Amino acid sequence: MAWLLRGLRQGVVTSRYPRRSDVYGRGYMAAIAVLHAPDKSSADDELAALCPTGAILADGRLRVDRGRCILCGRCVEARPDLFAFDGSPEVGRIGRRALLVPDEDEEAVEEVRAELAKRTRFLRRSIHVRHVDAGSDGSEEWEVAALTNPVYDVQRLGIFFTATPRHADLLLVTGVGTAGMAGPLRLTYEAMPFPKVVLAAGTDAISGGLLHSSYAGADGIGSVVPVDVWVPGSPPSPFSLLHGILVAVGLLAENRAVT
Amino acid sequence: MRHAAASVSLEPSQLADSVAAAVRGGGRLAALVATARRDGATELRALVASAGDLTSFETTLGPGADRYPGLTPLVPAAAWYEREIHDLFGIEPIGHPRLDPLVLPLRPDVRRPRPGNPDKPPRLEPDLASLPRHVSGEGVFTIPYGPVRSGVFESVEYLVETPGEDIPHLRTRVYHKHRGIERRFGELEVDDAVLLAERVEGTVSVAHATAFCQALETLGNVEPPRRAQLVRVVYAELERVAVHLDSIIRHTEGAGQAVAYARMTLHKEHILRLRARLCGHRFARGVVVPGGVSGPLHLSPTDALAAVGAIDRAIADDTRALMDTPSFLDRLRGTGILPASAVAEHGALGPVGRGSGLVEDVRVRRPYGAYRFLGFEPAEGFIEGDALARQSVRIEEIRHAFHLVRQALDELAESETGPWRHEIPAPDGTAWSSVEAPQGELLYLVEADAGQLTRVKPRCASFHNLALFERAFRGDILTDFVFIEASFGVSIAGVSG
Ligand code: SF4
Numbered sequence: 043m044a045w046l047l048r049g050l051r052q053g054v055v056t057s058r059y060p061r062r063s064d065v066y067g068r069g070y071m072a073a074i075a076v077l078h079a080p081d082k083s084s085a086d087d088e089l090a091a092l093c094p095t096g097a098i099l100a101d102g103r104l105r106v107d108r109g110r111c112i113l114c115g116r117c118v119e120a121r122p123d124l125f126a127f128d129g130s131p132e133v134g135r136i137g138r139r140a141l142l143v144p145d146e147d148e149e150a151v152e153e154v155r156a157e158l159a160k161r162t163r164f165l166r167r168s169i170h171v172r173h174v175d176a177g178s179d180g181s182e183e184w185e186v187a188a189l190t191n192p193v194y195d196v197q198r199l200g201i202f203f204t205a206t207p208r209h210a211d212l213l214l215v216t217g218v219g220t221a222g223m224a225g226p227l228r229l230t231y232e233a234m235p236f237p238k239v240v241l242a243a244g245t246d247a248i249s250g251g252l253l254h255s256s257y258a259g260a261d262g263i264g265s266v267v268p269v270d271v272w273v274p275g276s277p278p279s280p281f282s283l284l285h286g287i288l289v290a291v292g293l294l295a296e297n298r299a300v301t
Numbered sequence: 302m303r304h305a306a307a308s309v310s311l312e313p314s315q316l317a318d319s320v321a322a323a324v325r326g327g328g329r330l331a332a333l334v335a336t337a338r339r340d341g342a343t344e345l346r347a348l349v350a351s352a353g354d355l356t357s358f359e360t361t362l363g364p365g366a367d368r369y370p371g372l373t374p375l376v377p378a379a380a381w382y383e384r385e386i387h388d389l390f391g392i393e394p395i396g397h398p399r400l401d402p403l404v405l406p407l408r409p410d411v412r413r414p415r416p417g418n419p420d421k422p423p424r425l426e427p428d429l430a431s432l433p434r435h436v437s438g439e440g441v442f443t444i445p446y447g448p449v450r451s452g453v454f455e456s457v458e459y460l461v462e463t464p465g466e467d468i469p470h471l472r473t474r475v476y477h478k479h480r481g482i483e484r485r486f487g488e489l490e491v492d493d494a495v496l497l498a499e500r501v502e503g504t505v506s507v508a509h510a511t512a513f514c515q516a517l518e519t520l521g522n523v524e525p526p527r528r529a530q531l532v533r534v535v536y537a538e539l540e541r542v543a544v545h546l547d548s549i550i551r552h553t554e555g556a557g558q559a560v561a562y563a564r565m566t567l568h569k570e571h572i573l574r575l576r577a578r579l580c581g582h583r584f585a586r587g588v589v590v591p592g593g594v595s596g597p598l599h600l601s602p603t604d605a606l607a608a609v610g611a612i613d614r615a616i617a618d619d620t621r622a623l624m625d626t627p628s629f630l631d632r633l634r635g636t637g638i639l640p641a642s643a644v645a646e647h648g649a650l651g652p653v654g655r656g657s658g659l660v661e662d663v664r665v666r667r668p669y670g671a672y673r674f675l676g677f678e679p680a681e682g683f684i685e686g687d688a689l690a691r692q693s694v695r696i697e698e699i700r701h702a703f704h705l706v707r708q709a710l711d712e713l714a715e716s717e718t719g720p721w722r723h724e725i726p727a728p729d730g731t732a733w734s735s736v737e738a739p740q741g742e743l744l745y746l747v748e749a750d751a752g753q754l755t756r757v758k759p760r761c762a763s764f765h766n767l768a769l770f771e772r773a774f775r776g777d778i779l780t781d782f783v784f785i786e787a788s789f790g791v792s793i794a795g796v797s798g
Contacts, residue, residue: 045560048622055567070577094493114496115587127581174449175456177478179503180794181584184547187453188573191566205451222427222477223456226449252489252497256481257414257422258405277503279583 056195059281060288071113071127072282073274074106076144080124089124092117095245095252099142108133109141109248109262112276134241134273134286138264141248141272158270161237162292168200169291172210172234176227176263177220181277182244186214188280201287207233212290213240213267214283218250221259224266231267239290241271244278251276305519306348306355306733313360313369316347320358321375323349329648329661331355332760333372333382334746335390337415340364343392344417347372347379348733348744350648353666355733362392371397378647381768385798389483390415404479404798406431416483417748417756427476440464446782448477455793461779471771478797486757491517491591491728494754498745499586501759502795504544507536508738509745509759510589515669516734516747517591521725528716529593530671531709535605536576536585537736538702538709543572544739544790545652545695545702546616551787552692553623556632561623568616575608593722602714606707613703620696633689637773637785641686647769650762651741652698653789656691658684663737675708677701688781688788695790727752738762740790761795 057064074097080089086100097110098117104124106117117125135141137154145151173186189196190203204210207230215227231240242263245251250260263269273286311319324330328351336344341364349356362369371394372379383394384403391413393400407413408428415422447458458474482501486494498513499506511533518525525533546569553562573583579598580588588594598605623629639649644657654661662679664672680697683690728749735744741762748756766789773785 045558045622045626048560048564048619066574070581070583094489094496112496113582113586173453175454175478177480177797178455178794179500180455180792181503181506183453183455184504184573185583188566188570191570192563193567193570203453217456217478218480220478220480221424222479223448226456226477230449246500252493252500253480253482253485256485257425258479258481259424260480276500276586277584 055192056198057193059194059284064281070279071115071129072131072279073108073128073133074111074113074117074143075126075128076104076106077124077126080104089121092120095249095254105142105144107142108274109138109245109272110251110254111274112245112251131279131281132285133275133278133282134271134289136271136289138248138269138272141274158239158290159292162239162290168202169212169287170202170204170210171212171214171287172204172207172230173214173216174223174227174230175217176215176223176247176266177217177258177260178244178246179277182216182246185277185280185283186216186243189284194280194284196284196287199288207231208235210234211238212287213238214243214287215240215247215263215267216243217263218246218253218256218260219263219266224259227263227266239270240267241273241286241290242269243273243283243286245274245276248272248274305516305735306357308357308359311358311360313345313362313366316345316358316360317370317372317375320347320349320372320379323351323356323358324376327351328356330372330376330378331648331742332744332746332765333379333386334758334760335386335392335417336748336756336758337390337418339418343390343415345369345386346746350661350666350742355667355735357733367391368393368395370395373397378768381764389413401433402431402476404476404796406476414481414484416487416758419487421488422484432474444779448474457793457796463779471774473767473770475767475793475796478793480797482798483758487754489754491749491752491754494757495590496586498759499584502761502763502792503584504547504792505540505738505740505743506584506586507533507540507589508736508743510586511537511670512734512736512738512743512745512759513747513757514589514591515736516732516745517725517728519732519734520728520730520747520749523592523723523725525593525670525723526720527671528713528719529721531713531716532594532598532721533589534671534675534709535579535598535706535713536588538705539572539576540585541702541739542616542699543569545699546572548695548787548790549620549623549692552633552688552784553629555783555787556629558623558626558629561619561626561629564619568612568619571612571615575612578608579605590722592725593720596721598713602710606710606714609703609706609710616699620699624693624696630689632781633692633784633788634687636688636781637788638775639686639769639773641684643769643772644686648765649741649769650765651737651739652680652691652694653766653769654741655680655694656683656788657686661742663735663742667735669736671709675705677705688784691788691790728754740792740795741766759795761792763791763793763795767791767796
């Protein structure tokens with residue numbers, strides 16, 4: 043009884059995202075944006091050398107690969123004229139190449155998008171998610187678990203976590219993709235019924251991050267299971283994960299600005 | 302060469318006896334670390350903590366030598382360390398009672414990664430055939446939990462060998478998540494290595510960055526500015542609150558206390574949001590840098606104090622109610638008892654030790670940074686050794702943590718202007734460093750040669766404590782598993798390496 047009253051006293055704390063944007067969702071760094079092309083005096087390799095994970099591509103045209111970016115902020119600090127933090131949590135993308143900003147290859151990505159849309163057309167309104175840790179640092183699990191706390195409360199959107207892969211529509215994978223998790227991850231994927239969608243949660247899961255190509259694997263999970271939606275972040279915030287899940291099941295367009 | 306620990310050089314044949322004598326004399330084995338040398342030799346360092354001191358017992362195995370008289374027969378706390386060294390270096394401790402693979406099962410003929418040696422190993426596939434088989438026999442069967450478990454958890458596999466409801470034996474497999482962290486440290490520049498330290502155990506990034514940076518500061522003989530030390534304490538203690546809340550959340554979830562669960566997850570979210578308001582990152586990454594911190598808090602100390610006060614009150618109120626809920630306490634009381642003797646012999650760390658009366662707290666034993674001048678008392682007086690005692694320790698520590706945060710913020714409100722960090726010289730030499738992470742003593746061994754890191758070994762409290770896990774199961778039934786695990790509060794990332 044005492045606990046029931048405590049629960050009631052708490053009132054409504056739940057975010058209305060994605061129906062409304064949430065001010066908190068923009069309160070921290072979610073991604074890196076390239077402000078404009080550098081002038082002639084900036085040497086390409088000097089810009090590339092700013093980044094500890096090789097996320098800055100400066101081969102004639104300056105781009106950031108958000109799939110490798112661990113948001114250390116070093117580029118922003120060194121070259122605030124070229125790089126900036128982007129607070130928008132809607133960073134999940136369909137197609138690995140769509141993580142390169144500024145965008146290119148819209149057409150190539152469009153194909154992937156259409157293919158995914160075809161697959162998810164038959165998913166019902168409620169989505170069952172199976173999480174697998176393939177070598178995370180542990181923080182991703184906190185952010186995934188946060189989705190069920192009263193603030194994000196994803197059950198209100200018909201999103202449920204499930205223990206058994208046989209009931210899962212969406213495989214949400216964290217971690218660098220270690221050699222030791224390749225087998226269990228593949229088995230979980232295979233046990234899921236069709237149609238199924240795979241979401242790589244976090245920069246580690248996308249590219250291995252700082253551990254990229256260690257002797258223990260760590261090239262990202264894309265070499266083990268076919269990834270549909272890529273959500274960068276180190277770790278990705280609950281808002282970014284929620285947005286990614288909604289994109290994955292075709293309930294939200296990737297770039298839709300939530301108003 | 303500069304140490305934060307005294308060192309004693311020994312012959313390989315003397316190592317076990319010397320460490321055993323030091324442990325008998327009131328010390329505890331804090332770590333056993335190997336380092337590969339370029340010439341093929343392997344250095345072994347056994348770190349013994351006693352009272353306020355650390356002593357490193359060191360020996361070198363020459364090139365080609367791959368055996369030494371093991372420590373485990375005399376010092377059982379060395380068991381997991383020697384298994385890890387066997388996996389990563391191919392060095393065999395003679396007399397080890399059970400040298401099963403721990404973090405990296407490999408075929409015997411495969412070259413080991415040998416951290417410290419600059420040659421980059423190729424991709425190594427785990428060899429499942431090298432793992433011991435499941436036990437089966439008359440009336441005994443093995444129940445595997447994991448590595449993919451029900452719920453949102455880190456991957457780990459527990460093998461419960463049982464003749465029925467009682468748990469006579471439990472084995473833990475942690476290799477699935479092995480990421481090759483230690484080698485990667487040696488491939489990074491110093492500034493990038495801080496970023497990796499933050500990701501060894503991503504839920505305690507501040508503790509890791511602080512321990513690693515302290516080692517660099519010891520090598521460079523640099524004292525960070527006082528207000529940078531205060532900022533470190535603010536984040537370190539908020540981190541402690543978040544991690545302890547996470548453990549409490551798992552208890553409430555296991556006990557089906559739905560409202561308490563929702564309330565505690567809300568408090569945890571508020572801590573993460575407060576950190577984001579203070580520095581822009583929910584896990585406070587990027588705050589601790591070599592020589593100090595990256596800059597001031599983004600909130601004024603007054604605003605930060607108000608925010609901290611509100612969360613502190615809400616948590617205190619709910620934990621009081623939780624510890625007054627008999628149906629909850631009944632599940633924890635008498636569950637997963639760790640005998641004081643086992644805890645003392647193993648030198649258990651953090652809340653796991655403190656719940657059984659072993660008060661090892663680096664903030665008190667070997668104070669560092671701002672803990673040298675802030676008022677603080679360790680959580681003492683919990684001796685029952687059950688899940689309830691460990692939970693009580695955590696609740697007490699949450700209270701102390703907020704007290705420390707308030708002190709630090711009070712002083713920051715008055716602190717003079719000045720730099721947030723000092724330059725540190727290119728590191729050279731060997732240093733140990735330690736901090737009290739939420740799970741207990743976190744150690745870093747850092748070796749550098751003319752600015753280049755040659756060996757970095759984080760020793761996480763989770764690694765040390767998880768070795769004791771199976772000792773908490775004597776006689777407990779399977780349904781208590783969730784509480785025993787939650788009460789250990791282990792981060793698997795920190796165990797697998
Ligand atoms: S924030 Fe760091 S990781 Fe990301 S692009 Fe900039 S330098 Fe690279």
